[in-house]
Amino acid sequence: MRAYQLTTIGSTPALVDLPLPAPGPGEVQVRIAACGLNFADLLMTEGKYQDTPEAPFVMGMELAGTVVAAGPGTSTPVGTRVAVFSGQGGLAEAGNFAEARCTPLPDAMGFDEAAAFQIAYGTSHVALGPRGRLAAGETLVVLGAAGGVGLTAVEIGKRMGARVIACARGADKLEVARKAGADVLIDSETPDLKAALKAAGGADVVYDAIGGEAGEAAFGALKPGGRYLVIGFAGGSQPKLRLNHALVKNLEIHGLYWGGYLKTDPAVLTGSMRTLFGWFAEGGLRPHISARMPLERTAEALEMLRSRRSTGKVVVTME
Template identity: 60%
Template structure:
């Protein structure tokens, strides 16, 4: 028997359970899970509002890391291979059977806790900023810059040669953004985003996992021809954008759903993640894990995510 953390019905309360250990089918590998990274999308899954809605029961945890323990027929990964996995579910468990195509071999120098929270956060930022055609010398405004994806946007934007303005609440969060490479800091507790960004010369690209009033303020502080990236709506407020305002300022709004690329363009994710792993090995990326909690404290880890109190990623250590 293996331990899992499962949601039996959308809108319910997930709980620990046990089930028989699965066996890999053809094309699958059995992963002994070491760590699982949490994402805001996990909360939406619990509520039943996430765009992907597998039929319950659902084992929570969209991305994780571990070691191949059993290789199914037709697979090339060998037992003992260290991998990071984005599967959309199944990470909050001791083991999982996963299609080999979802497994990314990771270098020995990458710890499991780092790998567990690496793919979604860094992958989202890299794919998004590539879609925005961020150029060296442009100004990137990152909202929610101390969160799991926000910090990676600061790092990736800096690595791509941009001048980075980081917005976050409070000195501790801004310190984390500065350490990640931000050139300018805006405290959203005490400063007006629009006024602060205009004073710094306006923004060419906006990376927004927050939505709501912050999106609206940032929109008023961009240069003509700016690109605004809609990454998520952690504020709970999905902004409505008057099309005439887009037209007048020649502004583009680009939606980015990283996980959806698996269904229509998986090669984009594969190429992006290979680049990011190289950057990690070269020392260009320094993942920030704000909290590491053991498996039996998973409810507490999810509450930290819900309260938006964490700086960087929250990782549940399983094995």
């Protein structure tokens, strides 16, 4: 099979031919149709992601495809269409994955949509629900609102009844956020982002996938009793939060690492994904995929993420 492999941390990944063994106990073999890219894929190449596999490994954290073989002790029928959160192995024509990581797809969900769905929607749903406790009528500020996870936060925030302020860079990205349901649009490069957010009414909840100065500005715009959700640092640096403000204003700061629940409380993810797939089946969610590229153009696809030229998700297709 062809696969996009990182040989050593810090090296340039390459498309190679690898053998494909039979699936082992508890595993199913999936013919991969699509793989969704994530900012974490870039961090892995530098060894900066908290769950970077030991090299060499095949890149690609989430994928979708069809079960073509089943190992001992499994019950998923051959021919089942599945989404898989594997942490690695998605950028390949096929692979063996733990059956427990596979979720059958709704009939109406295409493989590209499924590959773009789990991490982005799962992160926002768990962050805004159990962690952020976003309530109807509250104001949600989303930083990086046109990005892979940020756009899903806009969608889910609106579904939960919030007033959504979307922050993104440039008119084109803000238009994407508007179409996803954002009520207020603010360019993230405005000279005084904190003042702009306060002028728009401030925030009950901040969803920060960017970090840096934007995160600091949004933190300063939180209302008393507000919640600040640490999602990631796509802007390249961590925000320097003034904890005296957290003290005086009774603010809460929550980190959210979606994949970490697989080890600590997998039922949270199982229940969340069940809800999200139900919303999709009702027509309430539609992944925004700004680019679809074949496997041999994976390097170009990753560069779109690195340069922040994409909106929503970038998906690599094998079929």
